[in-house]
Amino acid sequence: MVEVSRDPALRQWGSSVVGNDADGARWVQAHQQGWAAGDRFGFAVFEAQPGSAREELMGNVVLKEVTAGKPAAEVGYWTAAHARGRGVASRALEALTGWAFDTFTALGLERLELLHQVDNLASCRVAQKSRYEFETILPAAPPAFPREGHLHIRRTSA
Template identity: 75%
Template sequence: MNTPVVLQVAATPTGPALVLRPWSLAEAAALAEVFQDAELRRWTSHTVKDGADGTRWVRSQQQSWAAGDRFSFAVLEAQSGDLRGRLLANVVLKERAPGKPAAEVGYWTAAHARGRGVAPRAVEALTGWAFDTFRADGLERLELLHQVDNQASCRVAQKSRYDFQRVLPAAPPLFPRAGHLHVRRTSP
């Protein structure tokens, strides 16, 4: 995937316009700041303690884009004509492989962006992009997983039109608690 991908999402009465684009090193410091939030760290499997960690994490995301198996987008508050707005969230398409019918969607939202409809709109934009980009390569469904006690993520899945499928058993150490599996299928 050599063409830079930029997705734009219109503002709503309660939420800002969004720009989704691959992560750049310019966001490393903002990423470290966002990860100071204990609630975010509670639900994510990685931590970013400082700017150096942020730089390593962004470089890892860039390498995954180049490999074509993980596509992580910084979600920014749109500024008129500028692609460097305030960091609001991350959305990611994971475990993508040619011919594989399923991939996983993940996301997190910065504390200052919660409750503004950022996550569902970003997940919806990622979902549309994923199906448009990879349907011809065999992508038929996207899976969204979250811990059973993460009610906010369950609401995001529902708002993003991902249907609840089943409860998944805990799988320590990566998944210490049971989870929910939500699925969205491509339209014919």
């Protein structure tokens, strides 16, 4: 995580930066707490290394703000610099989307929301490839969103 977080693009677009081992431990702990609370579900994306038992961290996807009876939840993702341009984010997002709808539709989940800053063109492409339809432009909301953003939505019927 520390090595992946050194990427300037990830620092620009990401909401949490892992600068050292202690930050990494806090990041993992936050994900564990989300799973325990049942409202935030993060998944690491790995790729097996040919001829080795090792796996390489490629990215992360997360389902957040899950609440029984609430029709919407949010998705997020990031991709390590060495994995970009290979369809990692869209494949991982598609897997997360299917899992979210399979798991939470019976609890009232109807749609997933994907937010990104308007100038994050790569995230816009991932949203489109993953069948998240553009909904609207959102106003800036510093500090997390210092610029306007796009809201993309995927409904259970998509």
